[in-house]
Amino acid sequence: MGFVQLVLLEGVLLLSAGMIFFGGIWGTVAATVALSGINLFxxxxxxxxxxxxxxxxWGMGGMILLLIVGRIANKSQVVTGLVGGLISLVLFGAFITPIVAIILWALVIGTGIIPKNKKSQVxxxxxxxxxxxxxxxxxxxYGNILTL
Structure with a gap:
């Protein structure tokens, strides 16, 4: 497999991970279909x-886990800015090293994200x-192991 194909493969795998993160259950379905396509190829x-x-x-297991954890999380009714903060962490991490990105994220975005509620709710x-x-x-x- 050539270098360009490997770069494209990693791009598809990162896109699949992004679909899971931002799409939840439907993103997991789309990522499973994408990995099935890679497997077929x-x-x-x-x-x-x-x-x-x-x-x-494992795709079905992940979807069931997301459903169960999502329902439990909705019962706690704690709304935070965590997703926006994590998006900024990914953007910081794309341009600088992960340790520096986490420190910058904590200093710039991370303040005030976790509310002062019960620890179990958080x-x-x-x-x-x-x-x-x-x-x-x-x-x-798993996608990288598929290409071996």
Missing amino acids: MHDLTQFWRWEIPLLF LWSVAPTILRLILGLVWII
Whole structure:
């Protein structure tokens, strides 16, 4: 596989992770379809099903987890500016090193994001965002393993 194809593949994988983060359940469906397309492109029919069954299984598991955690988080009724803050963290991280990006994000955007409520309410309000980040990272790793 050439360099340009690898760069395009990483772009599709990052786009899939972004779809999961911003789209939630529907983004996870779209990312699963995108990874299925990569799987179809990279493997013959026998290897395709070897990779596709776990992909569909974990995709459905991720969607169910997002649904459950989202419902629990909505019951806590804590609204924060966390998603906007995380978007700025991604933008800072795209141009500078991650450690400096986290420090800048905490100094510029991070103040006042977490409300002074019960710790469990704050945890459940942050849980869907963290779950989306984890699912996006897992999809990037799985997509890279698909190309081996």
